[in-house]
Amino acid sequence: MYTVLLTFSCRNMESSLQTNLAYLIVIGSLALFVLVAAVLLFFILYQKRVLKGIQEKRTLENKYQKELLYHSIETQEEERKRIAADLHDDIGGKLSAIIMMLKRLQIAQPANKTLLKDCQDSLQETLDSTRNISHNLMPPALETIGLIKVLERLTKNLNNPKFKLTVSYPKEVRFGAKIELALYRILQELINNTLKYSKANKATITFLIDQDNWVMRYADNGIGYSHDDESMGMGLRNIKSRVEMIQGSLHFFSRKNEANGLEIKLLKNDL
Structure with missing residues (x-):
């Protein structure tokens, strides 16, 4: 009788251990799954954060490059306007004055009229070219x-x-x-x-x-x-x-x- 009870008790303990072991395996598997899922989620979120940071950096760089280019274009226009004004008002004015002097010299020095006329024509071409450059600039x-x-x-x-x-x-x-x-x-x-x-x-x-x-x-x-x-x-x-x-x-x-x-x-x- 004692032997039967002992055998029954051992079987109950073995069954209980197997049940507990099964629970432990299930719980361990769930814990491992949660851990793996958490690691994957962290990795995905980290990757998204890194990619977002890279995208924001590129956006800022593109914005900076555009602003720099816009500023460069505006500066070019201001410089073109200044150079055009200098060519038209300063150099153009001086060339016109020299042409007027040559016309007077042709009257005062008839012997050199042909040479002075050639000089006048060359200066007139230079003046026309200067005005064309000025107008193209602005x-x-x-x-x-x-x-x-x-x-x-x-x-x-x-x-x-x-x-x-x-x-x-x-x-x-x-x-x-x-x-x-x-x-x-x-x-x-x-x-x-x-x-x-x-x-x-x-x-x-x-x-x-x-x-x-x-x-x-x-x-x-x-x-x-x-x-x-x-x-x-x-x-x-x-x-x-x-x-x-x-x-x-x-x-x-x-x-x-x-x-x-x-x-x-x-x-x-x-x-």
Whole structure:
């Protein structure tokens, strides 16, 4: 009888130990799962925090670079304005005075009239070149007659048997001074690229109204060019920055030997 009770007791203890062991395994497994989950959660949150920090750093760097570029563009405009004024008022004025002196000398010294006339003609060419440089740096007519009229004058100066620039618009419109200057600089850069690199024989500047937007489109029939961020040159980067400064949208298009250029959209309410 004692042996039977002892055997029964041992079996109960063994069963109890097995049950407790099973509980311990379950609890241990749950604890391990919770620990692994906590580690994974911590790792994910840490990674997100690191990525967020990197993104914020990049955003700040991009913002700083944009502000630096905007400041650089504004400084360039101020410097161009100063140099243009110096060329027109100071150097241009002095050249005009010398030309007047040469005219008087031609009367006073008839024997040297031919030589003096040649000197006068050379100085007149220099004066004309100086004025052209001054006007390209800061066209005085931009503020008085507006962008459209300035562009029409530009076509007369540029057009020749090998290249033709045309300007079309539905009606004359005046934009704000900063917008007109930005668009003029953009077109200067585009026309310069066309003449230097595109091998085009014609280009068009088109202004049109598209719903709530004013659209300026420039296109030539040249070989095209790359305009992705990596290969974009400084000139095209400046174009992109100027468009951002006037809160416009920019779209490039390129079809070899057909139409290559860009389209800028400006909200009419922002003008």
